[in-house]
């Protein structure tokens with residue numbers, strides 16, 4: 001299939017386009033480079049553009065079979081301080097994108113959603129039917145857009161899979177692409193940068209959570225595994241599969257302390273760190289029940305925490321030495 005990938009110059013999008021290409025699909029990347037990096041789209045057709053720009057999208061949509069929509073503003077903290085940016089980009093601009101899609105023959109749509117739609121879960125693991133009460137504007141925008149997709153399924157025959165990822169992590173096996181965010185707010189890159197001395201010591205927010213070692217538990221999923229789930233979601237829709245929202249996680253919770261310890265065991269290097277207060281609204285524990293992804297898409301996360309840390313470490317050493 002030919003797939004338009006919005007946000008394909010970003011972290012998860014750039015890894016997914018490589019999974020799409022490996023599965024024999026053609027890719028057109030569409031990105032405004034607001035947080036993406038042009039280098040991550042090398043080797044693929046690239047169009048610089050805004051998702052709100054229907055006129056620019058129309059001719060592209062005429063020559064693709066499906067859309068994968070990664071383009072978004074995606075910093076939880078920033079969404080608390082600048083919610084207008086989030087409602088504008090993730091809702092207003094995304095609605096213009098979906099209008100352009102509905103004006104085209106394309107009806108197959110894969111959406112990057114997030115575990116932030118659940119807010120503070122009542123229990124872990126979290127399945128798709130768990131209560132959805134986002135606690136920040138970022139999660140609210142993503143849940144809103146899931147409602148849009150469902151409504152347009154009913155009225156416009158849109159067919160979609162919304163993939164609710166937990167924490168994307170790791171780097172591509174080629175060593176050529178990996179996680180770049182500016183500013184960096186994600187735990188593993190911050191930890192590895194601290195290990196390299198290119199960032200201050202890692203601050204671990206909270207050591208008194210009700211978890212075995214007192215630090216937060218999250219579900220770190222290798223970004224290439226997320227990419228392969230997108231390919232399976234596309235193929236599921238192509239085969240006439242039902243529209244739905246699907247969790248993407250390993251089903252295993254990992255604490256921040258465990259990341260520091262496993263990294264030390266793998267490399268012999270200690271991540272310089274200090275403990276800080278809890279961040280407001282940080283749930284103690286978030287990990288997925290990935291049963292639906294397994295049953296419906298035939299997906300499981302194949303890579304574990306060691307694979308994540310090893311690939312990310314390889315990438316960060318190379319990337320930091322280039323940018324130093």
Ligand SMILES: NC(=O)c1ccc[n+]([C@@H]2O[C@H](COP(=O)([O-])OP(=O)(O)OC[C@H]3O[C@@H](n4cnc5c(N)ncnc54)[C@H](O)[C@@H]3O)[C@@H](O)[C@H]2O)c1
Nearest residue numbers: 007009010011012032033034035036051071072074112168
């Ligand atoms: N990284 C994670 O752990 C994670 C977890 C859950 C969900 N997600 C979702 O996955 C998607 C990708 O996240 P990421 O971590 O790769 O972020 P990213 O910032 O690396 O990628 C987003 C990409 O979208 C582009 N973009 C943003 N707004 C645009 C617009 N208006 N028009 C065109 N392009 C635009 C950016 O330039 C960037 O290349 C996002 O939708 C995010 O909400 C990410």
